[in-house]
Amino acid sequence: QLSYNYYKASCPNAEGIVRRELLRISLLDSTAPAAFLRLLFHDCQVQGCDASILLDVHGPGTDSEMKSYRNFAIRKREAVEQIKSALEAECPGKVSCADIIAMAARESVSLSGGPRIGIPLGRKDVRTCSHQRADSYLPSPSISVDGFLQTFVSKGMSLEESVAILGAHTLGVGHCLNIVDRLYNPAPTDRMNIAFRARLRLKCPTRIPLDNITFVSNDLTPGIFDNQYFVRLLAGKGLFHIDANIAADSRTLPIIRNFAADQNYFFRVFSTAFVKLSLTNVLSPPRGEVRRQCSHVN
């Protein structure tokens, strides 16, 4: 059973240690918070929030999810291991890797200027993973609005919460290979701002896969958790198909307008959406374990 004070007796300073380590990591690499936030989504979206994405073991039925092309540019798995080591030093065998991913994502949001979000803890770590499952459950950047809504409504989110959670794209970057089709072969319905497209073409000069080394930021303030992402969507400056598509859909457009106009409102809805994301199909005893090392089952 999850609860807000799960580690009160077994590791009272768990959240403080995660915050301290995350700060240390982010001071060395200011792009780390974006990576941690994406990591939570990519963990929870495949099997549930169970740290399956951290497993390295390659054996029968346990291919690392990192083999999936959908996990392209996932970063900071090794930094989760660093946080884990700090926790093991203080309270060995107590804090699960799944909880560390959730806490690190939560701290990343507030560290970047976003809302402080309370999340229940007590997730356990899974013993299996499959890269095929990652292939089929992680969404493509050109997913339809219907597919996008289904993904999040199935986690108990409202329409508003589904739009808010995509506001995570206020942080971080996208690689050219994920946007070149919009730059060089756009659908007639694609309403990307013309000046924006011209600028992106300069940053992504060719459409060949070499472009996996070039990237552009998700919004103008990729290190700040704010509502700029929604402001930019209204100006035709969304990066990926799905970003642009929700700005062109009559169900989601009014919500984007509200978030662009009122950052506090976005923060409130994002917070409840974040909690729901972090509770996707969690394991609690007798299922699951607390790994000693996040990259390996015990």
Ligand code: HEM
């Ligand atoms: C239908 C849903 C989604 C799609 C299709 C999608 C797609 C993408 C793509 C293609 C990238 C760029 C990867 C790259 O080229 O480096 C990206 C980055 C990112 N996504 Fe999403 N995403 C979705 C939902 C989410 C959610 C729910 C979150 C978090 C709660 C999230 C957080 C992020 C972050 C923070 C980045 C930047 C990562 C970095 O800078 O390392 N995304 N997303």
Ligand SMILES: [Ca+2]
């Ligand atoms: Ca998972």
Ligand SMILES: [Ca+2]
């Ligand atoms: Ca931003």
